[in-house]
Each structure stands twice: as structure tokens, then as C-alpha cells.
Amino acid sequence: MRTKQKLEIRRCRPLLGTFVEIQAFGSNADDLEDAIEAAFLAIAQVHRLMSFHYHESDISRMNRDAHYKAVRVHGWTWRVLKSAQEFSRNTDGIFDVTMARQLVKWNYLPKYRGRLGRGSWRDIIFEANGRVRFRRPLLIDFGGIAKGFAVDRAVEVLKCKPVMAGIVNAGGDLRVFGSASQVVHLRHPAQPKSTVGAVRLRQRAIATSGVYFARTKNRCRYMSPILNARTNRAAYDLISVTVGAANCMTADALTKVVFALRERAAPLLARYSADALLLEQHGRPSWMFHPTCDASRQS
Amino acid sequence: MKSEFAFIALPISALVAPSAFAVQYLTVDQAQRAIFPGKSLTAAPVKLAPAQRRAIEQASGVRVLRDEQQAWSVSGGGWFIVDEVVGKHEFITYAVGLNANGSVKQIEVMDYRETYGGEIRNEHWRDQFVGKTSRSPLKLDRDIKNISGATLSCRHVTDGVKRLLAFYEIALKRS
Numbered sequence: 001m002r003t004k005q006k007l008e009i010r011r012c013r014p015l016l017g018t019f020v021e022i023q024a025f026g027s028n029a030d031d032l033e034d035a036i037e038a039a040f041l042a043i044a045q046v047h048r049l050m051s052f053h054y055h056e057s058d059i060s061r062m063n064r065d066a067h068y069k070a071v072r073v074h075g076w077t078w079r080v081l082k083s084a085q086e087f088s089r090n091t092d093g094i095f096d097v098t099m100a101r102q103l104v105k106w107n108y109l110p111k112y113r114g115r116l117g118r119g120s121w122r123d124i125i126f127e128a129n130g131r132v133r134f135r136r137p138l139l140i141d142f143g144g145i146a147k148g149f150a151v152d153r154a155v156e157v158l159k160c161k162p163v164m165a166g167i168v169n170a171g172g173d174l175r176v177f178g179s180a181s182q183v184v185h186l187r188h189p190a191q192p193k194s195t196v197g198a199v200r201l202r203q204r205a206i207a208t209s210g211v212y213f214a215r216t217k218n219r220c221r222y223m224s225p226i227l228n229a230r231t232n233r234a235a236y237d238l239i240s241v242t243v244g245a246a247n248c249m250t251a252d253a254l255t256k257v258v259f260a261l262r263e264r265a266a267p268l269l270a271r272y273s274a275d276a277l278l279l280e281q282h283g284r285p286s287w288m289f290h291p292t293c294d295a296s297r298q299s
Numbered sequence: 300m301k302s303e304f305a306f307i308a309l310p311i312s313a314l315v316a317p318s319a320f321a322v323q324y325l326t327v328d329q330a331q332r333a334i335f336p337g338k339s340l341t342a343a344p345v346k347l348a349p350a351q352r353r354a355i356e357q358a359s360g361v362r363v364l365r366d367e368q369q370a371w372s373v374s375g376g377g378w379f380i381v382d383e384v385v386g387k388h389e390f391i392t393y394a395v396g397l398n399a400n401g402s403v404k405q406i407e408v409m410d411y412r413e414t415y416g417g418e419i420r421n422e423h424w425r426d427q428f429v430g431k432t433s434r435s436p437l438k439l440d441r442d443i444k445n446i447s448g449a450t451l452s453c454r455h456v457t458d459g460v461k462r463l464l465a466f467y468e469i470a471l472k473r474s
Contacts, residue, residue, distance in 0.1 A: 187448035
């Protein structure tokens, strides 16, 4: 039998407000190019549907109209919104996609001409035929979970193509699929130009949250776009949270929860079979959570 | 096959060294073939007059740092443009393909290099990167293939594309 040479193709495009990179391994360059193109199309689709900035996205249409009338959304937007509701329920509102109001006030999202509203995740109503309605005015921004969802869609596309293995990385939210394991470095939580360690991954998604690129100082108080929706407080410690999960959307959502709850997030992580790694300001891990080992220790 | 998630701590020595993360995705030639497969391209670099620079800045709201722009005309219509942007943390070379009507066909990042703080303003330091190809990678880069971390914004590239669209209107478009 002829052994096929393993090729690697790696492409990067600006999408979802960040740099999205796709690496695919296989035996035929044309097949890999086609697969990567198709995967980028799926990501571009998520971008069009879920961008807070793009006027005609599902998100913008909901933010504008869903308080007055039911707004029909794409099946993908529906899925992300449903998952977001589940995360909100499971965290009793610590995770909440309706916190966009606060991010607009803090200038992490562009100025909004309409009402910012005071509603929460509890005011989102799912109606028949993919329609969504808001009980009170509110603003949704999917933020990282749309990125995670886009990564998952891209991986889904790549898996249907003649691709042996690959990695999709949307600004640090990434997922590895196929037989090969990959090493992913983690940034130092206080000095992001350095890496402090790495994670070896196989068939798993990870997401890392930290405030190092986004933290700003406003009237002597530090601000960041990572906030605990229950307390309305921004996270400002220079720590980083990395979560590993079966899919990238779950991994991204859980990083925000671990940021708020730290060790107290363990039961939730176990529920999603997710791993977590908390790096302190000095760059050393202060807490690690592995669902399988913890379960075996308990039994 | 089982999924895997294992943390590997790095030795202190590695911690001190900056990661200098850099990737070359495409050469100019590869980018041309990726965006315009099967088309022939003719180099048509443009030197901007001061008035044109001002007009581009006014139309796009983005500063024009260089008065020369690398551009290629595509057989059957369209343009291929190579541009560079310097972000807060990154130094990026990217290619934009424009359709015959001036709309964006595709954007591909060609080179991505992370830089920090004042380093980029130091020309000497920057010179190290000029002309770097995959044949002469920086030593530290070799081991870092993927990074997970807080999201870096691609705003500088988005602004760059805005500027290139104004450049097209003012300097390339044929009336």
C-alpha cells in the first residue's frame, strides 16, 4: 500500500471581530483548500447572523424589534440563544447574554441609539416557528459563545470533508478534531506576550478568558468586558481561565462562569464534563479541575 | 477515540522569553492563487499624490501611512491588493481581492506577527521581520503553533480594508 503524505494547510481570515485560523491535515491539497473554504463560509454565516455591529444580523433585528413584535431568527441563532438560556438557568443568571447594555455603557460595544432596556434572560420568550420575543426592552450580545458556536460549525463542516485532522481557532476559542493531539500554548495572564504553559488536546475544545487585552481604567477603576451578570461587576484581576469541553460554545460560556465563581464552579463543570484551569497573576495554576479524575476520586 | 486535556507547565526559562508568535500563512503568489484561482495578475503599484492620500483619509477616516500601495489588476476584472497594518499587539500583512465592481471578494491574512508595546516603533527591531520567510523563522516561534488566550481584536485589519476600499475609489477605479 502506498503511504499518503500528510499535508497541512493553514489559513487565517479576519472574522467575528478577531482572527480566525483554520488548519487542516490530509493527503490532497485541493481537498483541504475546498474544506477550509467551506468552513470559513460557515463562520462568515455565523458572523452575519450574530454580529452586534452589523445592522441586519439576527441579533440587531431582535434588539431593535423583539420588544414590539416577534422576530423570526435563523435556526443557528435559535440554537445559540437556547443554549445561552440553559447556561443562564444553570448559573442562576451569572451568565447572561442580555448584559450587552452594560458593555455599551462601558464602551466595549458601540453606542446604541435605541433603548438600552432593563430586561434580563428571563424576559426572552421563544415562540413557535423560530420566533423570539422580549417581554421587556433589552440588548443581547452573544460575545464569545457565538465565536465558540462558529468554531463548532466549522469543525462540523471539516469533519464531512476528506480531512484527517484539524484545528479551528477563533481568537483563542479553539477546537481540535481528528486522530492527532495538538499542543496549545496559554498566554501568561499578566504578561500576554509570554506563554506560561501548554495544554495537550485531542478531540476537545478549549476557550480561555482573560482581561489582559481588554482591561481599561476608568476613573481609577479597572473595567473589563467580562462581568458577573448577577452582581454587575467587571472582572479585573489579571488571572486567566481555560476551560476544556466537548464543544467550543460550552467551553467559552463556562470560562465566564469560572471567572465569577472560581472553585465554586466545580459542580457545573462536572455537569458539562468540562475541565478547568485557573492561572493566577504570577502565571502559576492555582486550581485545576478534571471531571473524570474527580469523579473517580469520589467513587 | 478518547478526548484529551492535559496541562503542561513550562520551565521558568521559557516563561521569561517572549513568545514572539508569528505565522506565515501565504506568500504573495499563494494569496493571489487562493483569491483568484486560474486568473492572471499584472502588477500595478500605485504611488499616491498628497491630495489622494488626504482624499483617502477623508473618505475612510483611517490614516494613510505610506504613499505607495502594492496592487495587481486581475484578468477579466478585479484587483488584488497587499497591505500591512500595525495593531496594538500585532503586525499583519494581508491581501484583499476586489471584484470588478469594487466589492470585497476575499480577505486573507498572509503574515501574522505579535509585537508588544514600544517594540514596533523601534525600526531596528522591526527590520528583523522584514523579508522574513518560512525558510528563516525566528527561533522562538518554532514551538508555538497555537495559542489560546483572550480574544485579540481584528479592528486594525477592518480599518485597513476600509482604507483600501477608499483607495480603490480614489486611485484604482476607472471611470
